[in-house]
Amino acid sequence: xxxxxxxxxxxxxxxxxxxxxxxxxxxxxxxxxxxxxxxxxxxxxxxxxxxxxxxxxxxxxxxxxxxxxxxxxxxxxxxxxxxxxxxxxxxxxxxxxxxxxxxxxxxxxxxxxxxxxxxxxxxxxxxxxxxxxxxxxxxxxxxxxxxxxxxxxxxxxxxxxxxxxxxxxxxxxxxxxxxxxxxxxxxxxxxxxxxxxxxxxxxxxxxxxxxxxxxxxxxxxxxxxxxxxxxxxxxxxxxxxxxxxxxxxxxxxxxxxxxxxxxxxxxxxxxx
Amino acid sequence: xxxxxxxxxxxxxxxxxxxxxxxxxxxxxxxxxxxxxxxxxxxxxxxxxxxxxxxxxxxxxxxxxxxxxxxxxxxxxxxxxxxxxxxxxxxxxxxxxxxxxxxxxxxxxxxxxxxxxxxxxxxxxxxxxxxxxxxxxxxxxxxxxxxxxxxxxxxxxxxxxxxxxxxxxxxxxxxxxxxxxxxxxxxxxxxxxxxxxxxxxxxxxxxxxxxxxxxxxxxxxxxxxxxxxxxxxxxxxxxxxxxxxxxxxxxxxxxxxxxxxxxxxxxxxxxxxxxxxxxxxxxxxxxxxxxxxxxxxxxxxxxxxxxxxxxxxxxxxxxxxxxxxxxxxxxxxxxxxxxxxxxxxxxxxxxxxxxxxxxxxxxxxxxxxxxxxxxxxxxxxxxxxxxxxxxxxxxxxxxxxxxxx
Numbered sequence: 001x002x003x004x005x006x007x008x009x010x011x012x013x014x015x016x017x018x019x020x021x022x023x024x025x026x027x028x029x030x031x032x033x034x035x036x037x038x039x040x041x042x043x044x045x046x047x048x049x050x051x052x053x054x055x056x057x058x059x060x061x062x063x064x065x066x067x068x069x070x071x072x073x074x075x076x077x078x079x080x081x082x083x084x085x086x087x088x089x090x091x092x093x094x095x096x097x098x099x100x101x102x103x104x105x106x107x108x109x110x111x112x113x114x115x116x117x118x119x120x121x122x123x124x125x126x127x128x129x130x131x132x133x134x135x136x137x138x139x140x141x142x143x144x145x146x147x148x149x150x151x152x153x154x155x156x157x158x159x160x161x162x163x164x165x166x167x168x169x170x171x172x173x174x175x176x177x178x179x180x181x182x183x184x185x186x187x188x189x190x191x192x193x194x195x196x197x198x199x200x201x202x203x204x205x206x207x208x209x210x211x212x213x214x215x216x217x218x219x220x221x222x223x224x225x226x227x228x229x230x231x232x233x234x235x236x237x238x239x240x241x242x243x244x245x246x247x248x249x250x251x252x253x254x255x256x257x258x259x260x261x262x263x264x265x266x267x268x269x270x271x272x
Numbered sequence: 273x274x275x276x277x278x279x280x281x282x283x284x285x286x287x288x289x290x291x292x293x294x295x296x297x298x299x300x301x302x303x304x305x306x307x308x309x310x311x312x313x314x315x316x317x318x319x320x321x322x323x324x325x326x327x328x329x330x331x332x333x334x335x336x337x338x339x340x341x342x343x344x345x346x347x348x349x350x351x352x353x354x355x356x357x358x359x360x361x362x363x364x365x366x367x368x369x370x371x372x373x374x375x376x377x378x379x380x381x382x383x384x385x386x387x388x389x390x391x392x393x394x395x396x397x398x399x400x401x402x403x404x405x406x407x408x409x410x411x412x413x414x415x416x417x418x419x420x421x422x423x424x425x426x427x428x429x430x431x432x433x434x435x436x437x438x439x440x441x442x443x444x445x446x447x448x449x450x451x452x453x454x455x456x457x458x459x460x461x462x463x464x465x466x467x468x469x470x471x472x473x474x475x476x477x478x479x480x481x482x483x484x485x486x487x488x489x490x491x492x493x494x495x496x497x498x499x500x501x502x503x504x505x506x507x508x509x510x511x512x513x514x515x516x517x518x519x520x521x522x523x524x525x526x527x528x529x530x531x532x533x534x535x536x537x538x539x540x541x542x543x544x545x546x547x548x549x550x551x552x553x554x555x556x557x558x559x560x561x562x563x564x565x566x567x568x569x570x571x572x573x574x575x576x577x578x579x580x581x582x583x584x585x586x587x588x589x590x591x592x593x594x595x596x597x598x599x600x601x602x603x604x605x606x607x608x609x610x611x612x613x614x615x616x617x618x619x620x621x622x623x624x625x626x627x628x629x630x631x632x633x634x635x636x637x638x639x640x641x642x643x644x645x646x647x648x649x650x651x652x653x654x655x656x657x658x659x660x661x662x663x664x665x666x667x668x669x670x671x672x673x674x675x676x677x
Contacts (some may be wrong), residue, residue, distance in 0.1 A: 051393075124528040128520035132376065133464070156528045158564045159520045163376075184589065192588050194349045 001183045002209060005166055006035045010188070011107075014135050014141045016115070016164040019149045023172040026113065029146050031205040033111055034060055037067060041141070042108035044099055046085060047071045048117035049146075055113065058111055058205055068102055072169040072263060076117065083094070087121045092130055096139040110134065112145035116152065124156045131163055141252070173198055194261060277282075306507055306553075308366025308440045310653035312336065317613050319441035320368070320509055323358030326530045326637040328439055329495060331580055332619035334556075337509060338550050338670035338675065339611055344562035344571075345516065348612070354635050356513050359557045361386040363511035364456040365440050365598045371491055371554075373484055374459035377523035382515065383458060387442035388449065391551055403448060436470075441527070443633045459491045463522065475662035478534055480523045481541035488512065489548060497552040510554035517541070518560045518574075527564035535570065542577040577613035584628065600643055635660060 015032070019025030026049070036043050037060050045068070047055050052071040070085040078086035089242070099108050112118070118127055130151055134143055140250065149157045149169075161167050169182040183195045198210045231238060240248065252258070312319050312333050319334030322341070328334045335341055345352040349488045363370050364386060372379035466483045477485075492498055516539045525532045531546045542558070549556055558578065563569050575581045586603040587593040605626040612618045625640040 123525065125520045125523045125525050129523070132521055152528055153566070155564050155566045159527050162519065162561065163521075186348065188351065189349045190348075194351060194589055217470070251475065 114146035323362030339579035344583035379460035388446035512556035581609035
């Protein structure tokens with residue numbers, strides 16, 4: 001499902017990449033930027049966490065006219081004279097203006113690196129409202145945001161993820177460069193699909209998928225097969241030998257009606 | 273109660289010429305007859321259906337008019353939304369008026385997604401025949417030869433049947449036909465359209481909630497749902513559906529922090545809502561994303577401010593999805609509160625372990641039970657085998673594994 005998402009999320013989609021200190025989701029975010037640039041889309045990046053140079057490192061630099069980075073790394077709160085972008089500009093009107101500054105025929109994809117920085121300085125209801133307006137507004141085609149889940153209270157993370165159409169939660173994998181992505185995707189008809197994939201990122205930010213663990217039913221079948229045989233260590237016999245069987249057949253059970261009983265019962269002594 | 277009485281007497285007076293006897297059925301004129309409602313068997317409260325028949329049964333027959341049903345949303349809000357849509361669809365079919373408020377999706381979208389009613393035995397009420405006149409003589413019928421006496425009787429049954437039945441079945445795989453949908457009167461409240469400027473006041477109520485309450489009050493007063501207002505000629509029920517209250521999109525930080533700033537905003541709103549409902553012919557369904565609300569005490573007081581409270585727990589994304597015990601179901605349903613209306617004791621559901629499932633066409637609530645274990649390894653002997661194996665235990669088992677016991 002990760003490759004499906006990389007191939008493009010639907011218009012009006014909102015993807016959240018949720019990471020923690022144990023594994024950074026920024027590299028995956030960069031692969032999403034690269035994938036969008038490869039599809040000849042216009043990409044606007046709001047950078048708070050890392051500098052512009054660091055963000056551009058590894059991205060396809062040939063497409064610079066379609067990649068617009070609004071860096072708020074050096075001055076996020078607007079303390080100097082001419083800040084490029086501040087956290088207080090994270091409102092629908094300002095963002096629409098920002099995207100409209102560079103006119104393109106196609107609506108752009110907005111990348112937010114990261115939502116955590118914004119959530120530290122703007123109240124969560126305001127952030128959620130802006131995100132929702134962006135989705136519905138039509139100024140941008142899709143929004144992709146990075147969220148450091150361990151920096152916020154659980155309810156805040158839940159509220160932001162509640163708005164998302166797709167959610168990728170990344171965590172370190174078992175082996176060195178591998179990582180586990182838990183993907184939750186809501187389809188247009190409100191069907192929820194979930195998937196878990198192990199992936200690794202290459203040097204040019206392409207994603208290699210190693211294995212899938214999608215079917216919960218399959219897991220269940222596996223678990224059933226592993227069940228131990230209940231007849232393995234019994235203190236009694238389950239099967240009878242031939243002689244035992246013979247003996248058992250000979251045995252007369254007390255309440256079974258038989259010919260002998262009928263004979264006894266029909267004797268005149270009984271009938272009297 | 274003046275109007276229903278007079279209307280009843282008027283119709284009986286009109287019918288008099290056709291009646292051959294002076295005996296008349298004693299009518300309970302105390303109850304207002306509104307299509308799609310019925311009095312409760314327990315306490316005589318006027319009930320409306322939620323649209324889900326099994327949920328009606330759980331709630332003691334239906335939702336009492338003037339009460340609020342709280343639905344705690346499941347994690348992805350798919351099933352709670354479905355119940356809300358059922359509730360609204362039932363309103364459309366019964367020709368009640370609707371009031372839909374949402375912050376996330378446009379209420380028009382919610383209305384468009386309503387499930388299609390399965391009306392096999394009754395005629396669908398087309399908007400063409402809007403002015404429903406029960407006393408209209410049936411002109412297209414052939415003259416009756418045998419039961420000629422009934423020829424001129426008003427054709428009441430077929431006209432009323434489409435709306436007076438309590439509770440309908442719906443097909444969730446289809447959406448309601450636009451002509452049925454458009455026949456319903458529908459008031460909408462979409463938060464982004466009502467909120468011009470962000471709130472700056474420090475009242476306990478948020479701007480969004482007070483705007484919603486004001487809008488609802490306006491509808492109730494204007495459309496004559498108020499019980500205190502002089503009775504108009506026909507009364508109707510207003511069905512209020514409020515989607516995802518308490519989520520961040522309503523401007524509420526209830527679900528974000530452990531210690532929210534607007535702690536009393538939602539509870540204040542619910543208090544006002546309940547007062548409005550109690551004094552009008554309306555019934556409300558409120559969904560709240562309770563899984564996001566961290567403060568259990570706050571959730572408790574929200575529950576107390578509603579009359580009915582049910583919670584949906586979807587198996588999606590939890591380890592229960594893979595548990596074979598739950599493989600027939602899509603989630604669990606918890607009844608947290610049932611109303612105490614005009615009495616001390618309330619009608620409790622007879623069963624506490626409830627589960628819901630969404631079949632291809634229908635959403636239903638059932639008792640949770642273990643599925644019959646039909647696998648090979650079961651050591652239980654079925655009834656048929658027992659009958660055959662009375663004489664000899666060994667010969668009875670004819671499975672693949674030969675066991676003497």
